Amino acid sequence: MTHLEQLEAESIHIIREVAAEFENPVMLYSIGKDSSVMLHLAQKAFYPAKPPFPLMHVDTTWKFREMIEFRDRMAQECGFDLLIHTNEEGARQGVSPFTHGSALYTDIMKTEGLKQALDKYKFDAAFGGARRDEEKSRAKERIFSFRTETHRWDPKNQRPELWNIYNAKVKKGESIRAFPLSNWTELDIWQYIYLEQIPIVPLYYSQVRPVVERDGMLIMVDDDRLKLLPGEEVQMKSVRFRTLGCYPLTGAVESEAATLPEIIQEMLLTRTSERQGRLIDHDQAGSMEKKKQEGYF
Amino acid sequence: MVHQSDLIEHDIHAYLKAQEEKSMLRFITCGSVDDGKSTLIGRLLWDSKLVFEDQLAALEVDSKRVGTQGEEIDYALLLDGLQAEREQGITIDVAYRFFSTDKRKFIVADTPGHEQYTRNMVTGASTADVAIILIDARKGVLTQTKRHSYLASLVGIKKIVVAINKMDLVDYGQARYEEICTQYGELAQDLGFEEITYIPISALKGDNIIATTSQTLMLETNMPWYDGPALLTYLENVELGDRATTRPFRMRVQWVNRPNLDFRGFCGTIASGQCRPGDCVVVPSSGLQSKISRIVTMDGDLGIASAGQSVTLTLEDEIDISRGDMLTVPEQRPEFADQFEAKIVWLHEDALLPGRSYLLKAGSAVTPAQISALKHKVNVNTLQFEPGKTLEMNEVGVCNIALDRAIAFDAYVDNRHTGNFILIDRFTNATVGAGMINFALRRATNIHWQAVEVDKQARAEIKKQQPKVLWFTGLSGAGKSTLANLVEQKLHSLGKHTYLLDGDNVRHGLNRDLGFTDADRVENIRRIAETSKLFVDAGIIVLTAFISPFRSERAMAREILEPGEFIEIFVDTPLAVCEQRDPKGLYKKARSGELKNFTGIDSAYESPENPEIVINGAERSAEELAGKIVMELFG
Numbered sequence: 001m002t003h004l005e006q007l008e009a010e011s012i013h014i015i016r017e018v019a020a021e022f023e024n025p026v027m028l029y030s031i032g033k034d035s036s037v038m039l040h041l042a043q044k045a046f047y048p049a050k051p052p053f054p055l056m057h058v059d060t061t062w063k064f065r066e067m068i069e070f071r072d073r074m075a076q077e078c079g080f081d082l083l084i085h086t087n088e089e090g091a092r093q094g095v096s097p098f099t100h101g102s103a104l105y106t107d108i109m110k111t112e113g114l115k116q117a118l119d120k121y122k123f124d125a126a127f128g129g130a131r132r133d134e135e136k137s138r139a140k141e142r143i144f145s146f147r148t149e150t151h152r153w154d155p156k157n158q159r160p161e162l163w164n165i166y167n168a169k170v171k172k173g174e175s176i177r178a179f180p181l182s183n184w185t186e187l188d189i190w191q192y193i194y195l196e197q198i199p200i201v202p203l204y205y206s207q208v209r210p211v212v213e214r215d216g217m218l219i220m221v222d223d224d225r226l227k228l229l230p231g232e233e234v235q236m237k238s239v240r241f242r243t244l245g246c247y248p249l250t251g252a253v254e255s256e257a258a259t260l261p262e263i264i265q266e267m268l269l270t271r272t273s274e275r276q277g278r279l280i281d282h283d284q285a286g287s288m289e290k291k292k293q294e295g296y297f
Numbered sequence: 298m299v300h301q302s303d304l305i306e307h308d309i310h311a312y313l314k315a316q317e318e319k320s321m322l323r324f325i326t327c328g329s330v331d332d333g334k335s336t337l338i339g340r341l342l343w344d345s346k347l348v349f350e351d352q353l354a355a356l357e358v359d360s361k362r363v364g365t366q367g368e369e370i371d372y373a374l375l376l377d378g379l380q381a382e383r384e385q386g387i388t389i390d391v392a393y394r395f396f397s398t399d400k401r402k403f404i405v406a407d408t409p410g411h412e413q414y415t416r417n418m419v420t421g422a423s424t425a426d427v428a429i430i431l432i433d434a435r436k437g438v439l440t441q442t443k444r445h446s447y448l449a450s451l452v453g454i455k456k457i458v459v460a461i462n463k464m465d466l467v468d469y470g471q472a473r474y475e476e477i478c479t480q481y482g483e484l485a486q487d488l489g490f491e492e493i494t495y496i497p498i499s500a501l502k503g504d505n506i507i508a509t510t511s512q513t514l515m516l517e518t519n520m521p522w523y524d525g526p527a528l529l530t531y532l533e534n535v536e537l538g539d540r541a542t543t544r545p546f547r548m549r550v551q552w553v554n555r556p557n558l559d560f561r562g563f564c565g566t567i568a569s570g571q572c573r574p575g576d577c578v579v580v581p582s583s584g585l586q587s588k589i590s591r592i593v594t595m596d597g598d599l600g601i602a603s604a605g606q607s608v609t610l611t612l613e614d615e616i617d618i619s620r621g622d623m624l625t626v627p628e629q630r631p632e633f634a635d636q637f638e639a640k641i642v643w644l645h646e647d648a649l650l651p652g653r654s655y656l657l658k659a660g661s662a663v664t665p666a667q668i669s670a671l672k673h674k675v676n677v678n679t680l681q682f683e684p685g686k687t688l689e690m691n692e693v694g695v696c697n698i699a700l701d702r703a704i705a706f707d708a709y710v711d712n713r714h715t716g717n718f719i720l721i722d723r724f725t726n727a728t729v730g731a732g733m734i735n736f737a738l739r740r741a742t743n744i745h746w747q748a749v750e751v752d753k754q755a756r757a758e759i760k761k762q763q764p765k766v767l768w769f770t771g772l773s774g775a776g777k778s779t780l781a782n783l784v785e786q787k788l789h790s791l792g793k794h795t796y797l798l799d800g801d802n803v804r805h806g807l808n809r810d811l812g813f814t815d816a817d818r819v820e821n822i823r824r825i826a827e828t829s830k831l832f833v834d835a836g837i838i839v840l841t842a843f844i845s846p847f848r849s850e851r852a853m854a855r856e857i858l859e860p861g862e863f864i865e866i867f868v869d870t871p872l873a874v875c876e877q878r879d880p881k882g883l884y885k886k887a888r889s890g891e892l893k894n895f896t897g898i899d900s901a902y903e904s905p906e907n908p909e910i911v912i913n914g915a916e917r918s919a920e921e922l923a924g925k926i927v928m929e930l931f932g
Contacts, residue, residue: 002319003401003402012607045564163717167721
């Protein structure tokens with residue numbers, strides 16, 4: 001078996017195991033490339049049936065418009081059951097990355113929003129598309145990551161995982177986050193998308209887009225909620241995104257890569273790790289780890 | 298040069314085509330921080346360009362702040378994941394690292410070498426194809442080298458690389474290298490490795506990590522006397538020996554796929570062997586056979602599927618198959634038994650207690666199981682057998698295991714994927730043990746229940762009663778024996794045939810070999826539960842009055858009886874009242890320290906979660922309470 005065939009088979013095994021062991025699983029769908037791969041694997045795992053769980057998107061209301069269009073189009077084409085949840089209280093209070101800072105905003109709209117949704121539907125397992133190669137603290141993450149009743153992740157209280165046998169036992173209120181893409185790297189993801197021709201949001205491909213330079217990052221002007229600061233000006237640049245999230249927090253990279261092979265080529269020839277485009281990781285040392293303890297993916 | 302940069306730059310399509318043929322290798326590195334393990338992995342990531350610019354910037358800052366290499370880059374810092382651990386200067390647990398070359402993708406299990414080493418190493422090694430044993434050239438073969446090698450062999454790793462590190466600190470001396478090779482060869486003699494490769498390296502300086510042109514030509518190298526492969530060259534080329542494919546077909550069913558009435562597919566990952574449409578398969582638990590009709594995938598039906606693939610099989614006949622069942626070839630069936638011997642590695646702070654009921658998960662098959670005997674422990678440093686009553690965390694033992702129902706399995710040495718299991722604590726849900734099956738116990742396969750003509754129902758009918766167990770549980774002095782006695786008197790006067798098992802009559806006879814450690818308490822209750830079951834089978838109403846402090850054992854007693862037969866009566870008298878009563882003066886002794894492991898004082902009592910009856914022994918007279926119990930049960 002090639003490495004991609006092996007990764008695919010192992011991920012399918014994990015997805016089936018979650019479906020079989022839990023009463024009420026959900027697949028978190030972030031609309032990014034990893035989510036696209038995870039969804040594709042879920043379809044493979046249960047073919048010819050549809051995946052026996054819904055997809056859920058936690059909408060912060062600050063996603064790129066193209067992401068929302070893509071999400072709705074995919075939901076229609078694939079016919080999957082899509083739940084959308086927004087932290088309405090946060091939205092009512094006008095919590096935004098501009099007014100509240102990236103840390104507080106992420107906490108309220110993303111982490112809190114996710115917890116609300118998990119509580120609301122009483123999911124006992126949630127698939128996430130996180131990979132171990134993304135960030136140092138994720139290298140130790142389990143494939144079945146145990147969460148307490150309050151959704152906290154305790155790095156000292158995780159279950160050892162041997163072979164491909166996963167312990168799925170939880171008490172009422174507790175849950176598992178399952179990461180079927182744990183052992184994939186960014187390169188694996190791209191190669192698989194290329195080989196399997198998996199649809200992805202067009203923002204990954206380079207195109208001339210309006211951006212402003214802010215804090216050393218290129219932020220795309222996706223709607224009129226982005227107010228220019230003194231000295232800033234909108235520039236038209238050929239850019240693309242290596243990772244997708246909330247548009248005010250996601251930096252674009254200047255690029256001419258307009259096809260999958262070009263994206264892969266560019267990735268291999270540059271030496272900048274993937275999450276650099278995301279503001280939230282830079283807040284403080286070990287910040288991803290702190291966010292994980294609090295319940296962020 | 299690890300990645301073909303030229304090809305990437307000039308013909309990305311050709312590069313991608315080549316990437317499609319890459320295979321995957323999982324390996325584990327064993328050694329302590331002092332052996333330069335983190336430096337070695339950091340170096341492999343570094344040299345295969347898996348370190349990015351922003352990580353490099355962070356690394357430079359960190360190296361100056363907490364590094365151990367002065368102004369130089371401390372590669373080890375690339376690996377430390379969790380903040381708290383980084384500050385303590387230790388890593389806990391297993392971290393997985395990834396790098397790739399043009400030939401292979403690698404997954405490295407990185408486990409630290411401190412006191413929890415056994416648990417972590419076994420976890421990391423369970424999926425590894427190759428183990429790299431690091432030896433500090435200055436120190437040579439140490440106790441830990443032996444431990445690492447034993448654990449690698451325990452989990453079935455057949456290919457070992459002995460990386461003799463820090464050669465720069467012994468002047469790249471060939472004699473020292475050869476001395477260590479000889480020492481290791483002796484150590485590994487009985488460990489059953491198929492292939493041992495010795496490589497002298499310096500992780501810090503980069504010697505023999507990656508083959509450079511000058512090394513290939515043996516020019517200007519620090520060790521011109523070494524003509525073997527560089528470490529990465531070995532890892533890229535070591536044969537993965539796909540023996541799993543040549544073994545008999547096995548697949549545990551994970552999921553039964555029924556999108557509509559016309560389709561019934563059995564989903565699973567093929568553990569070993571191959572299958573084709575038309576092949577005969579058998580379900581060992583029922584003995585039913587059928588033929589594979591299709592191998593279904595989203596990319597179209599397959600003509601053949603092999604070990605490692607996740608597939609969906611449909612069969613020609615409608616036979617009853619559910620999750621946990623194994624599909625196998627009829628000619629070479631797996632074992633099917635409810636008792637086996639296995640090696641167990643204990644992973645949890647709460648020790649293994651023989652007799653306690655754990656959940657055993659073997660692939661997708663889950664069943665309650667008990668350790669019926671701990672035959673001996675294996676000292677992982679000396680490999681000597683040692684006697685023991687329990688297994689503590691990080692200990693390895695050879696045990697007999699009895700399952701509540703038979704499952705299909707193979708010996709671990711024959712099949713790594715169908716001979717393994719984990720043990721789960723039934724109350725905390727923690728993963729507490731990992732097991733590797735040695736063999737089925739013959740008495741399990743050959744002894745069948747004696748079918749008897751006069752059965753439980755017949756015996757109960759003569760007595761005109763429903764046999765059951767009234768299981769009184771609670772603290773010492775709660776009033777269990779008093780209540781059980783009064784209840785028995787009342788039942789007797791109603792013409793019921795009863796028998797009272799009390800702490801004292803059992804402890805003096807059947808269980809006189811048992812003390813009061815947790816392990817003995819578990820065994821005590823197990824025997825009482827089994828005895829109760831025999832009495833129930835005889836048609837009798839049994840009353841038991843034991844502290845029975847652990848939920849697990851009470852749950853076990855409940856499970857071995859039929860539904861409705863086990864009545865848990867929680868005598869919930871407050872500790873203060875029990876202590877004041879102190880009928881046998883035991884609390885006084887416990888408080889003064891004369892009596893150890895006394896429930897409620899220095900040993901836990903786990904209250905029942907859903908008892909049938911709860912009685913507060915301090916509220917009313919024993920006579921009234923006994924009357925209430927009889928009313929409730931026999932109204």
